[in-house]
Amino acid sequence: EVQLVESGGGLVQPGGSLRLSCAASGFTLRSYWMSWVRQAPGKGLEWVANIKHDGSEKYYLDSVKGRFIITRDNVENSLWLVMSSLRAEDTAVYFCARTTYCSTGRCYDHGIDVWGQGTTVTVSS
Amino acid sequence: DIQVTQSPSTLSASVGDRVTITCRASQSISYWLAWYQQKPGKAPKLLIYKASSLESGVPSRFSGSGSGTEFTLTISSLQPDDFATYYCQQYNSYSWTFGQGTRVEIK
Numbered sequence: 001e002v003q004l005v006e007s008g009g010g011l012v013q014p015g016g017s018l019r020l021s022c023a024a025s026g027f028t029l030r031s032y033w034m035s036w037v038r039q040a041p042g043k044g045l046e047w048v049a050n051i052k053h054d055g056s057e058k059y060y061l062d063s064v065k066g067r068f069i070i071t072r073d074n075v076e077n078s079l080w081l082v083m084s085s086l087r088a089e090d091t092a093v094y095f096c097a098r099t100t101y102c103s104t105g106r107c108y109d110h111g112i113d114v115w116g117q118g119t120t121v122t123v124s125s
Numbered sequence: 126d127i128q129v130t131q132s133p134s135t136l137s138a139s140v141g142d143r144v145t146i147t148c149r150a151s152q153s154i155s156y157w158l159a160w161y162q163q164k165p166g167k168a169p170k171l172l173i174y175k176a177s178s179l180e181s182g183v184p185s186r187f188s189g190s191g192s193g194t195e196f197t198l199t200i201s202s203l204q205p206d207d208f209a210t211y212y213c214q215q216y217n218s219y220s221w222t223f224g225q226g227t228r229v230e231i232k
Contacts, residue, residue, distance in 0.1 A: 035221075044223060044225050045163075046223065047221040057219075062220075109216060110175075111171050111173075111216065112161070112169070112171060112214070113180065117168055
């Protein structure tokens with residue numbers, strides 16, 4: 001079964017740090033771009049970051065640039081989001097997500113076809 | 126950055142109704158648009174990708190159309206399981222954006 005399982009969320013004070021983890025199973029992680037998407041309480045979806053299948057390219061939402069880092073280990077089948085200088089507006093459910101499939105030099109954009117269940121981050125004093 | 130405007134924000138409809146949701150991009154995104162359904166407390170579910178391609182396992186009553194800057198999601202005959210919130214998402218550039226969402230509620 002294709003699955004993404006997030007962990008690492010919790011309550012953190014403003015200015016603090018947190019590392020979110022995403023464990024992938026049931027598919028070959030090294031063939032896919034991966035993303036983090038968040039959803040503040042009662043609000044819509046907001047894309048946070050993307051990482052290329054081989055980890056060589058990373059892209060971020062402007063408001064998290066310089067504070068968040070997306071990383072991956074294709075051998076460990078894991079994705080991470082390291083968050084620092086956290087603000088109240090970063091409070092949200094964070095979803096790990098599978099996106100573009102790449103094989104033999106070609107990539108196929110398919111939207112976000114697999115989502116984790118989400119992990120909740122609360123930034124508050 | 127590419128902005129995406131979704132309308133309406135709320136839609137009241139009855140079982141069996143034909144429902145249409147619109148998404149407009151601030152610049153051309155070709156056909157790089159997806160539609161998702163989300164129910165309370167759950168992760169979103171992919172319905173449509175590349176503007177009009179139906180994701181495997183999604184009922185055929187869902188369809189997508191459009192290209193460039195104007196896109197629509199149509200549910201041909203609304204079913205009880207379809208009452209949810211729907212989002213469009215552009216993925217033309219490396220910086221993605223979602224629409225604000227359309228909540229489909231029971232009339």
